Amino acid sequence: MDFRPTEDQLALQESIRRFAAARLDTDLPERDRAGVFSRKLWEECAALGIQGLPLPVEYGGQGADVLTTSLAMEALGEACRDGGLVFSLNAHLWSAAMPLLEFGSERQKSRWLPGMCDGSIVAVHAITEPAAGSDAMALTTSARKDGAMYVLDGTKHFITNAPEADLFIVFATVDRAQGWAGVTAFLVPRDTAGLSVGPGVDKLGLRTSPTGEVVLRDCRVPDRYLLGAPGAGMMVFEYAMRLERACIMASAVGMMRRQLDECLAHTIGRHQFGQPIADFQAVSHTLADMKVRLEAASLLSRHAAWLADRRELEALDASVTKLHVSEAYVRSSLDALQLHGGHGYMTESGIDRDLRDAIGSRIYSGTSQMQRDIIAGRLRMPSTASGS
Numbered sequence: 001m002d003f004r005p006t007e008d009q010l011a012l013q014e015s016i017r018r019f020a021a022a023r024l025d026t027d028l029p030e031r032d033r034a035g036v037f038s039r040k041l042w043e044e045c046a047a048l049g050i051q052g053l054p055l056p057v058e059y060g061g062q063g064a065d066v067l068t069t070s071l072a073m074e075a076l077g078e079a080c081r082d083g084g085l086v087f088s089l090n091a092h093l094w095s096a097a098m099p100l101l102e103f104g105s106e107r108q109k110s111r112w113l114p115g116m117c118d119g120s121i122v123a124v125h126a127i128t129e130p131a132a133g134s135d136a137m138a139l140t141t142s143a144r145k146d147g148a149m150y151v152l153d154g155t156k157h158f159i160t161n162a163p164e165a166d167l168f169i170v171f172a173t174v175d176r177a178q179g180w181a182g183v184t185a186f187l188v189p190r191d192t193a194g195l196s197v198g199p200g201v202d203k204l205g206l207r208t209s210p211t212g213e214v215v216l217r218d219c220r221v222p223d224r225y226l227l228g229a230p231g232a233g234m235m236v237f238e239y240a241m242r243l244e245r246a247c248i249m250a251s252a253v254g255m256m257r258r259q260l261d262e263c264l265a266h267t268i269g270r271h272q273f274g275q276p277i278a279d280f281q282a283v284s285h286t287l288a289d290m291k292v293r294l295e296a297a298s299l300l301s302r303h304a305a306w307l308a309d310r311r312e313l314e315a316l317d318a319s320v321t322k323l324h325v326s327e328a329y330v331r332s333s334l335d336a337l338q339l340h341g342g343h344g345y346m347t348e349s350g351i352d353r354d355l356r357d358a359i360g361s362r363i364y365s366g367t368s369q370m371q372r373d374i375i376a377g378r379l380r381m382p383s384t385a386s387g388s
């Protein structure tokens, strides 16, 4: 068991940190206030190879494994303060590109993956509906077979990247009576007649990541746009969620590392009552708690990515990782704000942005309550109760 990243992984992290610090935070307070996604920065990330990190070289990717990609996204989270951009990149990678790589036909992969690597295609994963959120398999978007076509009808909402997207992975049911066994995944290009995308919705955090509604009305796609077999949507969804829950929080680990560094510098430099505030036990213990949360989050996140590379990642591991890291991220963001006092509360510090971004992590990719449900359910299975 070797916990050290390789020299190549450390070098990749360093190059991403340098790139992010130099290029990605331009105009951030303004873009955050206005809720604006930057396609230009998206393209710059693609030019560095970020969107293609875990995708095979033959499709324009970097051919990195999941652990290396996860370490790279950790470094991105550490150096890039634009949490919305980082979130959009993660959603594109884990919930769209990787499921397409896993379940797509050769024709689908060669059609879409090169653009998803080079930044020309933004992709989304669209399952949530107004009446089907945590209970995602209760979706009502229908897919009716009509000759060699499927006709999609329904509405998806809260979809990350939708306002900018070029390709939609849409989940619909071919037969509601079959429940989850009727759920099927489709690839729907943006220019398909019958697909429309609402304007971006305003939100508390992750404001530079666009979120929107997707409406399908008599939207016709050919059979060959099925992602996987009819009725295999649950498998596609579970694969995407396992990977996303395991890996999307790696960037939060990087953000927590930056928060701790900044809190240390601040509390050592800030004097009250004639001494650095870091010398007060109440402050130093908060720093210690932040460190413990960070180390646990880092180990969980790297272990989950390592399991994914071995194709041994189970829903239990993914949910434990997602739950712990997202809750730790929110608590450390609150601590960071508290340790900065009034300055932390002022918008100009940017510390509020980390907290606003962090809160979303308890909801997207399945809420914290749902992660606890999954974990508790797995604990009742004798073979997985104690883990390994």
Ligand SMILES: Cc1cc2nc3c(=O)[nH]c(=O)nc-3n(C[C@H](O)[C@H](O)[C@H](O)COP(=O)(O)OP(=O)(O)OC[C@H]3O[C@@H](n4cnc5c(N)ncnc54)[C@H](O)[C@@H]3O)c2cc1C
Residues within 6 Å of the ligand: 091, 124, 125, 126, 127, 128, 132, 133, 134, 135, 157, 158, 159, 160, 161, 206, 211, 360, 363, 364, 365, 366, 367, 368, 369, 370, 373
């Ligand atoms: C920033 C952001 C990005 C998102 N991006 C996407 C995306 O790209 N694609 C996509 O398809 N969706 C996306 N979503 C939607 C997200 O997956 C859902 O918001 C989430 O699954 C919760 O569903 P809901 O909002 O309908 O809440 P509900 O399911 O209505 O839940 C409301 C509350 O009830 C609780 N609850 C519900 N059922 C149970 C239960 N059985 N036990 C205990 N508590 C329960 C929940 O935990 C929550 O606290 C995104 C959401 C956010 C906030």
